[in-house]
Amino acid sequence: MLLKNIKIVIFTLVFVQFSIQSIAQNYWQQQIDYKIDVQMDTRKHQYSGEQKLVYYNNSPDTLYKVYFHLYPNAFQPGSMMDIRSQNLLDPDRRVLDRIGKLSEDEIGYLKVSSMLQEGQELNLRTSQTILIVQLNNPIPPKSSTSFSLAFEGQVPLQIRRNGRDSFEGIDYSMAQWYPKMAEYDDKGWHTSPYVAREFYAPWGNFEVDITIDKSYVIAGTGILQNPNEVGYGYEKEGVKVKRKGSKLTWKFKAENVHDFVWAADKEYTQLTAQVQEGPLVRFFYVPGEETKNWELLPQYVVPAFEYAQEHYGKYGWDEYSIIQGGDGGMEYPMATLVANKKPTGVRSMKSLLGTVFHEMMHSWYQGMIATDESYFAWMDEGFTSYADATMENEVLGKDNPFPLERSYKTYYRWANSGNEEPSSTHSDHFYTNTGYSVATYTKGAMALDILGYIIGNRNRDQGLLRYYNEWSFKHPDEQDLIKVMEKESDIELSWFFDYWIHSTKTTDYSIDNISTTAKATQSKIHLSKLGQMPMPIDLIVTKANGEEVLYYIPLAMMLGEKPNETELNRISCDEWPWTHPEYELIIDIPTTEIKKIEIDPSKRMPDIDQSNNILELDQEKEQ
Numbered sequence: 285m286l287l288k289n290i291k292i293v294i295f296t297l298v299f300v301q302f303s304i305q306s307i308a309q310n311y312w313q314q315q316i317d318y319k320i321d322v323q324m325d326t327r328k329h330q331y332s333g334e335q336k337l338v339y340y341n342n343s344p345d346t347l348y349k350v351y352f353h354l355y356p357n358a359f360q361p362g363s364m365m366d367i368r369s370q371n372l373l374d375p376d377r378r379v380l381d382r383i384g385k386l387s388e389d390e391i392g393y394l395k396v397s398s399m400l401q402e403g404q405e406l407n408l409r410t411s412q413t414i415l416i417v418q419l420n421n422p423i424p425p426k427s428s429t430s431f432s433l434a435f436e437g438q439v440p441l442q443i444r445r446n447g448r449d450s451f452e453g454i455d456y457s458m459a460q461w462y463p464k465m466a467e468y469d470d471k472g473w474h475t476s477p478y479v480a481r482e483f484y485a486p487w488g489n490f491e492v493d494i495t496i497d498k499s500y501v502i503a504g505t506g507i508l509q510n511p512n513e514v515g516y517g518y519e520k521e522g523v524k525v526k527r528k529g530s531k532l533t534w535k536f537k538a539e540n541v542h543d544f545v546w547a548a549d550k551e552y553t554q555l556t557a558q559v560q561e562g563p564l565v566r567f568f569y570v571p572g573e574e575t576k577n578w579e580l581l582p583q584y585v586v587p588a589f590e591y592a593q594e595h596y597g598k599y600g601w602d603e604y605s606i607i608q609g610g611d612g613g614m615e616y617p618m619a620t621l622v623a624n625k626k627p628t629g630v631r632s633m634k635s636l637l638g639t640v641f642h643e644m645m646h647s648w649y650q651g652m653i654a655t656d657e658s659y660f661a662w663m664d665e666g667f668t669s670y671a672d673a674t675m676e677n678e679v680l681g682k683d684n685p686f687p688l689e690r691s692y693k694t695y696y697r698w699a700n701s702g703n704e705e706p707s708s709t710h711s712d713h714f715y716t717n718t719g720y721s722v723a724t725y726t727k728g729a730m731a732l733d734i735l736g737y738i739i740g741n742r743n744r745d746q747g748l749l750r751y752y753n754e755w756s757f758k759h760p761d762e763q764d765l766i767k768v769m770e771k772e773s774d775i776e777l778s779w780f781f782d783y784w785i786h787s788t789k790t791t792d793y794s795i796d797n798i799s800t801t802a803k804a805t806q807s808k809i810h811l812s813k814l815g816q817m818p819m820p821i822d823l824i825v826t827k828a829n830g831e832e833v834l835y836y837i838p839l840a841m842m843l844g845e846k847p848n849e850t851e852l853n854r855i856s857c858d859e860w861p862w863t864h865p866e867y868e869l870i871i872d873i874p875t876t877e878i879k880k881i882e883i884d885p886s887k888r889m890p891d892i893d894q895s896n897n898i899l900e901l902d903q904e905k906e907q
C-alpha cells in the first residue's frame with residue numbers, strides 16, 4: 285500500500301512539473317533585485333537614499349530604455365492626480381482639491397539626482413511621475429545589468445495612500461516611496477502615470493535598510509533581519525535590547541515580492557499571532573480607546589488565514605503585517621495599511637474586519653497572483669472582493685446562502701442607470717470613480733459567482749486553486765484565467781468574458797407563456813432572450829404537488845454542460861444558440877399540474893429585469 289502511494293505521489297509530481305513547464309515554455313517575466321539604503325530626516329520629513337539594482341531582462345527583446353515610477357511627485361499642485369481629482373464628477377473624498385493646496389514643505393517629491401549603469405552615468409528625464417532612462421548600453425535578451433542611483437524625497441502631508449501625519453495621527457505611511465522600476469512584459473512597458481491607481485511591477489527581492497530616529501517603531505514588508513538590535517516586540521524572548529546612539533538602522537529583507545511598504549510611528553504597539561502552517565501575523569497600532577478593536581483582530585485573522593489557505597492556496601511568505609496607517613485599506617506584499625478611522629469616525633469592528641479581510645485576501649489576488657491593476661483591476665479587486673465576502677460569511681458564521689447579494693444589487697442599479705463602462709477600461713480612465721468601482725470590485729466579484737452558475741461551483745473552486753498553482757508569483761492576465769477555467773470545466777468561456785468584461789451588454793430572459801401541446805401530457809414553455817448578453821438557463825418547474833424538476837438549457841457556444849449540483853432531478857435540454865431570440869421548451873408535465881416556472885432561483889445569473897423570470901399558474905381558478 286505504501287509503495288502504491290509513493291507511485292501516485294511521483295506521478296503527481298511529474299504531472300505538476302510538466303504542467304508548469306508547459307506554461308513556462310512561452311512565459312517569461314522580468315526580475316529585479318533591490319538594495320536600498322535610506323536615511324530619514326524626521327524633522328524635515330525628508331529622506332535620501334541610495335539604491336542598487338540588478339535587473340534581469342528575461343524577455344526576448346533588447347531594451348534601449350528603462351522607466352521608473354516616482355509616485356510622490358503626484359502630490360504637487362497641478363499634478364495629473366490633482367487636476368484629475370478636481371475635474372472628476374465624483375472625486376475621492378480624501379483627495380478633492382487638497383493636493384492643490386499643499387505648500388512647498390507639504391508636497392511630495394522624489395528626485396533621482398544621478399544614475400549609473402555598470403558605473404557609467406545615464407541620461408535622465410522626468411515626466412510627472414515617470415522617470416525615463418536612456419541606456420548607454422542596451423540590455424540584450426536574456427541578460428542582466430546593474431544600476432545604482434541616488435534619490436531624495438519629501439513625504440507629503442497624507443493625501444492618498446502614503447504620507448505623513450494621517451488624519452488619525454500615524455506619523456509615516458511610506459507607500460510608493462522609492463524609485464520603483466516599471467514592468468516590461470509581453471505587451472511592452474507599463475508606464476501609467478500615477479493618477480489614482482498604481483499596481484504593477486516586476487517580481488524581485490528587496491534588501492532595505494532604514495535609518496531613523498530611534499524613537500520610531502517601523503512595520504513593513506519583509507522580515508526584519510536585526511530584531512535583537514531593534515526591539516519593540518521584534519526581539520527574541522528574553523533578549524534585552526540596548527539601543528545605542530540617537531538613530532537606529534532597521535534592516536528588512538523580502539523575497540519574491542513586487543513592492544515594499546513601511547510605516548513608522550512613535551507609539552506603535554505590536555501583537556503577534558501564529559497561523560498553523562501559515563504565516564506569523566503581526567498587528568501594529570497605536571493603543572488607546574479608539575483602537576480597542578485591534579486587540580480582538582488576531583482571533584478573527586487566524587481562522588481567516590486558515591480558510592483562505594484551504595480555499596485559495598497557501599500563503600507564500602513567513603510573515604504578514606497588519607499596520608494602522610494609510611487612509612482606508614491598501615494592500616502591499618506581506619503587509620497592509622489599514623486606517624482605524626473613516627471620514628465619518630472610528631471604524632466599527634464590522635468595518636475593521638471587513639477591511640482587514642479584504643486587504644488580507646489581496647495577498648492572493650495581487651500579492652501572489654500579480655495581475656496588472658491598470659487593465660485587470662477586476663481580477664484583483666474583484667476576486668479579492670469575492671474571496672473576502674465568501675470568507676467573511678464562513679469565518680463570522682453568517683451562513684448567508686448568497687453572500688454576493690449586495691454586489692448584484694449594486695450592479696443592477698448601476699447597469700440600469702445607463703452610466704456603466706466596461707470593466708476592461710484602464711483603471712485611471714473611467715469617467716467616474718463609481719464606474720470604476722462597479723466595473724472592478726462589483727463586476728469582478730460577480731464574475732466568479734456567475735462563473736459558478738455557468739460551469740458549476742466545484743469547477744470554479746477547483747479552477748481558482750489551479751489558477752493559484754499555475755500563476756502565483758507570476759503576472760497572469762484575463763486569457764490565462766479563461767484557459768484555466770476552460771480546462772477545469774471543459775466548457776468554452778471566452779464569450780462570457782467578452783460580454784461581461786469587455787462590454788456593458790446585459791442579460792434579460794423572460795418566460796413569456798406556457799401552453800398545452802397536442803399531447804395533453806406535455807406543455808410548451810416559450811422563453812425569450814431580451815438582453816444582449818446570453819446565458820445558459822436553469823429553469824425550475826414546480827408541480828402542484830410540490831415536486832420540482834430542473835431543466836437545463838446550455839448555450840450552444842459553451843460546447844459543454846455544467847454538472848448538476850442541485851439535489852433535483854435535472855433534464856438537459858437542447859442547447860440555445862445566442863443568435864436565436866426565442867426558445868421553445870417542451871416538457872413532459874401537463875400544464876394543469878404546473879404551479880410555478882422560474883429561471884435561476886439561485887439568482888446568480890445577472891438578469892437585470894427579474895420581473896419576467898417567474899410564471900405562476902393559479903391552478904385552482906383554472907380547474
Ligand SMILES: [Zn+2]
Pocket residue numbers: 615642646664665668
Ligand atoms: Zn482592494
